[in-house]
Amino acid sequence: MIRKDARVLLEVKGLHAKVGGTGIVKGLDLTVRAGEVHAIMGPNGSGKSTFAKALAGHPAYQVTAGTVTFEGKNLFEMAPEQRARAGLFLGFQYPVEIPGVSNSAFLRLAYNTMQAARGRDELDPLEFDDFAREKMKLLEMDPAFLDRSVNEGFSGGEKKRNEILQMALLEPRLAILDETDSGLDIDALRVVANGVNRLVTPDNAVVLVTHYQRMLNYIVPDYVHVMGGGRIIRTGGKELALELETRGYDRVKAA
Amino acid sequence: MTTVVAKHPYIDSLLKGYEMPRSGISWLNERRAQALERVNALTVPTTRDEEWRFTDISPLTKVAFRPAAATPRLALADIEGQLVPEAATRLVFVNGVYAPDLSVSTGLPEGVIVGSLAAAINTHAGVIQPHLARHASFEGEVFSALNTTCLRDGAFIWVARNQKCPTPVQLLFVSTQGETAAFPRCLVIAEAGAECTLIEDYVGFGDAVYFNNAVTEVVVGEGARVRHVRVQRETGGAFHIASCAAVLATDARYASHTVTLGARISRFNLDVLQEGEGVEVKMDGLALIAGRQLADTHTLMDHARARGRCQQLHKCIVGGAGHAVFNGKILVRPGAQLTDSSQQGRCLLLSDKAHVDVKPQLEIFADDVKCAHGAAIGQLDAEQLFYLKSRGLSDTRARNLLTYAFAAEVIDRIPVPSLVEQLERTVLAQTQAVS
Numbered sequence: 001m002i003r004k005d006a007r008v009l010l011e012v013k014g015l016h017a018k019v020g021g022t023g024i025v026k027g028l029d030l031t032v033r034a035g036e037v038h039a040i041m042g043p044n045g046s047g048k049s050t051f052a053k054a055l056a057g058h059p060a061y062q063v064t065a066g067t068v069t070f071e072g073k074n075l076f077e078m079a080p081e082q083r084a085r086a087g088l089f090l091g092f093q094y095p096v097e098i099p100g101v102s103n104s105a106f107l108r109l110a111y112n113t114m115q116a117a118r119g120r121d122e123l124d125p126l127e128f129d130d131f132a133r134e135k136m137k138l139l140e141m142d143p144a145f146l147d148r149s150v151n152e153g154f155s156g157g158e159k160k161r162n163e164i165l166q167m168a169l170l171e172p173r174l175a176i177l178d179e180t181d182s183g184l185d186i187d188a189l190r191v192v193a194n195g196v197n198r199l200v201t202p203d204n205a206v207v208l209v210t211h212y213q214r215m216l217n218y219i220v221p222d223y224v225h226v227m228g229g230g231r232i233i234r235t236g237g238k239e240l241a242l243e244l245e246t247r248g249y250d251r252v253k254a255a
Numbered sequence: 256m257t258t259v260v261a262k263h264p265y266i267d268s269l270l271k272g273y274e275m276p277r278s279g280i281s282w283l284n285e286r287r288a289q290a291l292e293r294v295n296a297l298t299v300p301t302t303r304d305e306e307w308r309f310t311d312i313s314p315l316t317k318v319a320f321r322p323a324a325a326t327p328r329l330a331l332a333d334i335e336g337q338l339v340p341e342a343a344t345r346l347v348f349v350n351g352v353y354a355p356d357l358s359v360s361t362g363l364p365e366g367v368i369v370g371s372l373a374a375a376i377n378t379h380a381g382v383i384q385p386h387l388a389r390h391a392s393f394e395g396e397v398f399s400a401l402n403t404t405c406l407r408d409g410a411f412i413w414v415a416r417n418q419k420c421p422t423p424v425q426l427l428f429v430s431t432q433g434e435t436a437a438f439p440r441c442l443v444i445a446e447a448g449a450e451c452t453l454i455e456d457y458v459g460f461g462d463a464v465y466f467n468n469a470v471t472e473v474v475v476g477e478g479a480r481v482r483h484v485r486v487q488r489e490t491g492g493a494f495h496i497a498s499c500a501a502v503l504a505t506d507a508r509y510a511s512h513t514v515t516l517g518a519r520i521s522r523f524n525l526d527v528l529q530e531g532e533g534v535e536v537k538m539d540g541l542a543l544i545a546g547r548q549l550a551d552t553h554t555l556m557d558h559a560r561a562r563g564r565c566q567q568l569h570k571c572i573v574g575g576a577g578h579a580v581f582n583g584k585i586l587v588r589p590g591a592q593l594t595d596s597s598q599q600g601r602c603l604l605l606s607d608k609a610h611v612d613v614k615p616q617l618e619i620f621a622d623d624v625k626c627a628h629g630a631a632i633g634q635l636d637a638e639q640l641f642y643l644k645s646r647g648l649s650d651t652r653a654r655n656l657l658t659y660a661f662a663a664e665v666i667d668r669i670p671v672p673s674l675v676e677q678l679e680r681t682v683l684a685q686t687q688a689v690s
Binding site for chain 2: 056057058059060079080081083084085089090092095096098099100101106109110113114117166170
């Protein structure tokens with residue numbers, strides 16, 4: 001939902017980022033306001049995922065120039081955990097397996113950390129269990145996933161559901177979902193997309209990073225940005241995604 | 256009464272004032288005399304000895320220890336925090352001396368005896384004589400020889416044929432007194448088809464600097480099953496040098512869970528001897544140390560007969576300037592065909608000064624066997640750390656959680672739920688302290 005008077009959540013100006021000494025993001029500008037859904041699309045290597053990880057503060061991704069303000073604060077002065085507590089969420093393309101840490105303990109720890117940061121009450125294990133089960137219904141997840149180690153032995157689709165479950169629990173201001181659609185079959189895609197749709201409110205925003213248009217059939221973006229060579233080279237409405245689908249990235253880039 | 260005199264000046268100083276225990280039992284006196292002979296022939300090991308090359312015990316020799324004097328009286332309240340609720344039966348030793356008033360050994364079914372070794376030597380000599388000081392070799396081990404020389408009392412567990420000890424037995428060795436040396440001794444005999452779970456637990460109070468020199472012998476009869484949990488949580492200044500010898504008859508099952516948390520310097524030798532065919536062994540170890548602690552675990556799985564199976568997982572978590580040693584030997588003797596033995600050593604270094612020496616040793620003299628070993632030494636996984644931090648967890652919290660998870664793999668397999676819980680809390684507290 002586009003409202004010109006809506007609060008600016010994220011303001012990216014002239015961002016440059018590199019990984020392993022190679023510059024990947026080269027002068028990216030983006031403004032995201034509350035209530036908006038953005039899709040960032042682009043071919044492999046265009047810098048989409050690097051942008052997402054640099055925003056979340058992954059230590060392997062180095063920001064070399066540019067500014068990012070998140071809710072008016074300089075994002076790069078914040079450690080990754082501070083960014084998370086301020087309401088920035090990254091849905092991982094490849095969620096990490098953590099053997100030996102139960103999913104329920106991990107989710108509760110994350111949830112309570114966020115509650116504490118917001119000055120709200122924490123939940124004890126029993127209360128949290130009920131709360132988490134309720135949220136899992138949204139994603140049609142089996143509660144048995146609470147008792148397993150974090151992402152360990154989860155299928156691709158289960159891992160992505162677990163990511164969106166975290167989004168549902170942590171209620172971020174801005175969720176960047178990195179290739180959340182990859183590895184999902186069509187049913188899982190619908191479930192995950194429905195979950196995301198129900199989490200979008202006028203106060204938060206979602207940035208979908210995706211290679212393909214298909215998720216945008218379910219989560220309709222307000223803006224579609226096309227990346228190429230580490231920058232946003234075109235911005236349009238949802239119809240731009242369809243154009244990409246039919247004409248391909250090369251033609252659109254050339255246009 | 257005669258005082259024991261050893262030739263080596265340091266060992267002699269350890270024995271100074273120690274009276275040769277007098278029992279009217281000649282076989283026992285003879286074994287002690289043999290042990291003293293070895294004590295005199297051997298010397299305090301140094302890093303020049305292959306078996307001690309990573310472990311410098313010279314700090315031990317700089318402290319003069321004397322035998323524990325009159326035992327301070329402890330009340331039940333003093334040890335309550337150390338008791339394992341599932342263990343309806345327990346023997347408590349304070350500074351190496353049996354404390355009957357703190358122990359509970361009643362209510363056991365017929366055919367199960369848990370009690371002081373000194374008492375049992377008189378009543379059950381026929382059961383004890385073939386085993387006591389027979390399995391823990393003191394031929395080349397000065398500390399086992401020393402313990403045997405000083406053998407006076409200890410813990411005795413006997414489970415008769417096809418009997419089952421209904422609840423775990425806790426053997427609690429509490430140390431309270433500085434500058435004392437104690438020589439704890441345990442003998443566990445599970446006859447054919449018997450079952451028991453044993454918790455051997457060493458606890459230090461305060462910051463006392465003392466020396467525990469322990470020896471345990473475990474006899475697992477044909478088709479018998481013993482689960483042996485060993486927890487070493489001595490004070491940070493203590494010295495703990497111990498060995499355990501387990502001998503397994505045909506189709507015996509033995510599971511060992513060793514957790515090392517305490518002591519300034521500790522050394523534990525676990526020797527498992529497969530005397531019969533078709534045994535099943537599980538050996539889990541965890542050493543979690545920091546500061547200037549040194550923890551050395553030497554294990555030997557001796558497949559002397561065919562069709563033995565052994566799975567071993569040993570983990571070390573080392574913080575500060577700690578130093579962990581793991582030497583795991585698998586020996587497959589000629590004729591021990593169809594042996595299936597595997598060993599995993601995994602170490603986590605939490606600081607730049609942390610140090611670990613891992614030495615897997617496979618000696619295989621049979622040709623139709625399956626043996627595998629792996630050793631990995633590393634730091635916390637950067638991707639896992641970032642994942643946790645991206646969900647709001649602080650760096651410290653994320654590190655602690657991952658360290659804890661690393662330890663939990665070993666702890667979770669301990670067959671005593673309250674001990675699992677207790678150790679998990681200890682590990683959490685300790686990982687918070689070291690990182």
